[in-house]
Amino acid sequence: MMDWTHRLRLRHLQMLLSVAQTGNLSQSAEALNTTQPALSKWIKDLEADIGLPLFERHARGLRPTPYGEALIDHVRRIEGHLDSARDDMAALREGGSGLIAIGTSGVSAGDTVPLAVASFVRQMPRAQVRLVESTMNLMMPQLVRGELDIVVGRAASAQLDATLATETLYRDPVNFVVGLGHPLAQRHSVDWSDLFEYPWIVWPSGTPIRTALESALAAAGHGMPRHCVESNSSTLNVTLLNNSTLIGAASHRAAVRLERINVLRVLAMPMSLGSSGAVAMYWRRDSVGRQAVALALDCLRESANPDSEPYSMGS
Numbered sequence: 001m002m003d004w005t006h007r008l009r010l011r012h013l014q015m016l017l018s019v020a021q022t023g024n025l026s027q028s029a030e031a032l033n034t035t036q037p038a039l040s041k042w043i044k045d046l047e048a049d050i051g052l053p054l055f056e057r058h059a060r061g062l063r064p065t066p067y068g069e070a071l072i073d074h075v076r077r078i079e080g081h082l083d084s085a086r087d088d089m090a091a092l093r094e095g096g097s098g099l100i101a102i103g104t105s106g107v108s109a110g111d112t113v114p115l116a117v118a119s120f121v122r123q124m125p126r127a128q129v130r131l132v133e134s135t136m137n138l139m140m141p142q143l144v145r146g147e148l149d150i151v152v153g154r155a156a157s158a159q160l161d162a163t164l165a166t167e168t169l170y171r172d173p174v175n176f177v178v179g180l181g182h183p184l185a186q187r188h189s190v191d192w193s194d195l196f197e198y199p200w201i202v203w204p205s206g207t208p209i210r211t212a213l214e215s216a217l218a219a220a221g222h223g224m225p226r227h228c229v230e231s232n233s234s235t236l237n238v239t240l241l242n243n244s245t246l247i248g249a250a251s252h253r254a255a256v257r258l259e260r261i262n263v264l265r266v267l268a269m270p271m272s273l274g275s276s277g278a279v280a281m282y283w284r285r286d287s288v289g290r291q292a293v294a295l296a297l298d299c300l301r302e303s304a305n306p307d308s309e310p311y312s313m314g315s
Contacts, residue, residue, distance in 0.1 A: 154208030
């Protein structure tokens with residue numbers, strides 16, 4: 001008996017994703033330029049080949065079964081890899097050295113990742129680099145699906161997908177930061193009571209830096225302020241801090257670099273009050289054979305070293 005995977009074509013993958021997305025055979029058939037009976041028959045034949053039900057009917061249409069969800073998850077990964085292959089080939093066709101997509105969370109967006117990319121483009125100037133800043137809970141599934149090649153951010157305690165590898169780059173405490181004109185910016189010492197006199201801007205709940213901040217507060221016997229601004233954008237945070245009396249939290253390395261270029265001020269809180277967390281990089285095990293990925297990982301290791309030239313620059 002022929003393996004059912006041998007009969008799958010790219011169009012079939014698109015059909016599965018469409019039905020999973022719409023939950024409606026008529027809509028999917030129209031979008032795929034086929035008929036509803038033909039689409040329904042193909043799904044039934046595939047279920048027969050696999051020996052498992054992939055969809056179940058409910059009042060509003062079709063819904064994937066747990067078996068269907070598992071297969072669709074694999075299909076999304078294949079689609080992500082194919083999208084990366086398409087973009088990689090396009091970059092090569094245009095005379096480049098291929099495409100690499102790097103995701104960064106706020107903890108590494110202001111320091112480690114941009115310094116690594118600056119080094120990377122010096123060594124591989126014809127490569128096309130795509131940078132994405134987001135939160136770890138959104139980027140890790142993108143990494144698994146092949147939409148990103150490397151993700152850098154605070155190390156998560158959740159179990160790592162078996163297809164991924166990880167390496168800790170450094171440990172970094174959390175600092176409180178303010179805009180240049182903030183009343184606390186020139187203070188030689190600041191305590192918790194000073195911080196609670198002003199509104200805060202914080203990273204969304206569940207993000208590693210928010211968790212680190214909550215741990216620091218708990219260790220000092222405090223809870224989060226009742227009313228906070230939530231943001232997951234480093235750029236947005238910098239602008240807000242410099243146009244308000246908001247107090248923010250940032251990775252120590254990023255905060256120090258922003259202070260060096262006169263963008264923010266790091267508040268003089270004792271470092272023991274900060275919560276130290278690991279910053280790590282993640283990549284797919286099957287991607288290390290790509291020259292661009294291997295070089296980018298090396299550049300990240302170099303930029304994470306506090307004794308490296310890029311990090312010492314401007315000191």
